[in-house]
Amino acid sequence: MSAQRSDVALADLRTWIAEARWFGGKGREWSLVDVRCVGVLPGAPDGVRVAIELAEVAYADGDGSGGTELYQLPLAYYPEPQDRLEHALVGEWDDEELGHAWVYDAVHDRQAMALWLKAFSAPPPGELMFHSLAGHDLDLDTHSTLFSGEQSNSSVAFGEDALMKVFRKVTPGVNPDIAIHQVLTEAGSTHVASLYGWLDLVDDETNTTIQLAMLQQFLRTASDGWDLALASVRNLYAEADLHADEVGGDFAGEAARLGTALAEVHADLAAHFPVEQRDAATAAGLADAMGARLREAVAVVPELATYEATLRETFDRLRTLDGVEVQQVHGDLHLGQTLRTSKGWKIVDFEGEPAKPLAERLKPDSVWRDVAGMIRSFDYAPRVVALTGVGTDIGAEADQRDYRAAEWSARNRAAFLDAYTTQSGVQAAGTAEILLDAYLADKVVYEAVYEARNRPGWLSIPLAALGGTQ
Numbered sequence: 497m498s499a500q501r502s503d504v505a506l507a508d509l510r511t512w513i514a515e516a517r518w519f520g521g522k523g524r525e526w527s528l529v530d531v532r533c534v535g536v537l538p539g540a541p542d543g544v545r546v547a548i549e550l551a552e553v554a555y556a557d558g559d560g561s562g563g564t565e566l567y568q569l570p571l572a573y574y575p576e577p578q579d580r581l582e583h584a585l586v587g588e589w590d591d592e593e594l595g596h597a598w599v600y601d602a603v604h605d606r607q608a609m610a611l612w613l614k615a616f617s618a619p620p621p622g623e624l625m626f627h628s629l630a631g632h633d634l635d636l637d638t639h640s641t642l643f644s645g646e647q648s649n650s651s652v653a654f655g656e657d658a659l660m661k662v663f664r665k666v667t668p669g670v671n672p673d674i675a676i677h678q679v680l681t682e683a684g685s686t687h688v689a690s691l692y693g694w695l696d697l698v699d700d701e702t703n704t705t706i707q708l709a710m711l712q713q714f715l716r717t718a719s720d721g722w723d724l725a726l727a728s729v730r731n732l733y734a735e736a737d738l739h740a741d742e743v744g745g746d747f748a749g750e751a752a753r754l755g756t757a758l759a760e761v762h763a764d765l766a767a768h769f770p771v772e773q774r775d776a777a778t779a780a781g782l783a784d785a786m787g788a789r790l791r792e793a794v795a796v797v798p799e800l801a802t803y804e805a806t807l808r809e810t811f812d813r814l815r816t817l818d819g820v821e822v823q824q825v826h827g828d829l830h831l832g833q834t835l836r837t838s839k840g841w842k843i844v845d846f847e848g849e850p851a852k853p854l855a856e857r858l859k860p861d862s863v864w865r866d867v868a869g870m871i872r873s874f875d876y877a878p879r880v881v882a883l884t885g886v887g888t889d890i891g892a893e894a895d896q897r898d899y900r901a902a903e904w905s906a907r908n909r910a911a912f913l914d915a916y917t918t919q920s921g922v923q924a925a926g927t928a929e930i931l932l933d934a935y936l937a938d939k940v941v942y943e944a945v946y947e948a949r950n951r952p953g954w955l956s957i958p959l960a961a962l963g964g965t966q
């Protein structure tokens with residue numbers, strides 16, 4: 497289903513992709529090699545096309561994925577401009593089939609999203625394969641709303657019934673978010689939103705399956721863990737002559753419940769995906785991989801060079817281990833991936849780090865990667881409040897505030913770690929300490945690159961953690 501694109505269409509699509517939050521190629525030199533339509537949703541009015549297209553992006557600097565990436569573009573083509581969608585206009589160009597068309601990002605378009613939802617409840621024939629799990633009747637009368645905020649993908653809520661995540665960077669093969677949600681849903685885990693369905697594309701061009709979207713339970717009573725943590729920090733700053741355990745918004749109880757929830761999720765994952773005890777060579781391989789990631793990171797963030805020797809020492813301590821136990825983990829856990837609901841903590845987004853190739857994200861890993869990810873978030877929260885200034889002008893002097901910020905991080909880290917180790921039965925000493933230190937260091941290195949590329953104003957956060965300053 498490939499059509500020749502005009503230069504106008506390609507230029508508009510390139511501009512739009514470059515500015516999208518979900519585009520992972522920011523800061524790199526890239527070109528738009530191809531955009532092809534891979535499926536059309538049935539049921540659109542005459543003259544309108546609701547399509548799914550794949551954009552192939554090639555990087556000048558290459559990388560582990562062979563230098564190209566595929567991005568999913570759900571598009572809605574209309575014969576007239578749509579005032580209601582002005583903010584989501586991708587461009588206007590001549591289309592072979594429709595003539596002159598106004599083209600919009602379909603995730604903003606309620607009419608287009610209604611066709612997607614309908615396809616989950618009555619899967620149409622064709623290359624787009626909509627799957628549903630038994631046990632939930634979708635509410636087809638709901639309106640769609642695109643979630644705003646910073647995201648690697650696009651999430652669309654259908655009333656308070658379902659949430660659809662449209663994956664933006666897609667790769668042939670199994671998407672861990674779908675696979676893990678399916679396993680945890682079928683295992684009856686209380687710490688994830690139930691999986692309702694998913695969308696596969698059987699791609700003729702590559703003769704592979706690409707997983708394009710996931711439909712899951714909408715968590716109605718959810719509060720974002722990151723927002724709750726920031727509120728707690730602000731509360732502390734407002735009362736900076738009090739300790740973290742004395743202010744109303746103390747987070748330690750929640751941090752502990754998060755530790756317990758993570759241990760329970762790890763136990764469910766271990767029961768349903770094989771757990772492997774890897775030998776010393778794997779521990780050395782881990783040190784090599786973290787070292788290689790550091791080398792690449794220094795090229796992107798030269799400020800990391802100051803800390804390179806210390807970071808290498810931390811990674812090299814992995815070489816003293818007899819082995820590493822690995823299993824399926826979350827892979828990119830932070831407070832923004834947690835939701836506090838009236839029924840306890842839920843963990844979302846099991847896709848792993850968006851920057852990693854899919855094959856790597858599916859590999860089993862140590863549970864300490866997830867523990868480290870969450871601990872880094874406890875370090876981020878007070879630094880973000882201090883950096884963005886909101887709530888810092890009340891009460892506290894700067895040095896008092898910094899002291900309290902360090903106290904907030906340490907208190908919540910301890911509560912989280914204590915609950916995690918109690919629930920899982922592992923000791924946070926010896927081998928575990930070496931692993932945790934290495935994963936913490938590796939995460940900081942990852943964050944430095946992530947911030948340099950996406951939020952340069954926040955690069956000081958991982959760098960301050962390396963420098964040991966608040």
Ligand SMILES: Nc1ncnc2c1ncn2[C@@H]1O[C@H](COP(=O)(O)OP(=O)(O)O)[C@@H](O)[C@H]1O
Pocket residue numbers: 643646647648649650651659661689712713714715716718720832833835844845847
């Ligand atoms: N099942 C759900 N119900 C309600 N909100 C959710 C649900 N899953 C995720 N969210 C919200 O959507 C946001 C984006 O989800 P996430 O899976 O992290 O997407 P991304 O892959 O784009 O980072 C989360 O921060 C959370 O606030």
Ligand SMILES: O=P(O)(O)O[C@H]1O[C@H](CO)[C@@H](O[C@H]2O[C@H](CO)[C@@H](O)[C@H](O)[C@H]2O)[C@H](O)[C@H]1O
Pocket residue numbers: 646647648722828830831832845848849850869872873874876877943946
């Ligand atoms: O949620 P994503 O899968 O898109 O994860 C990416 O973005 C995160 C930021 O949104 C980033 O997390 C970093 O910033 C958080 C605060 O915004 C902080 O809580 C995390 O500890 C920190 O790592 C994540 O690393 C990145 O993969």
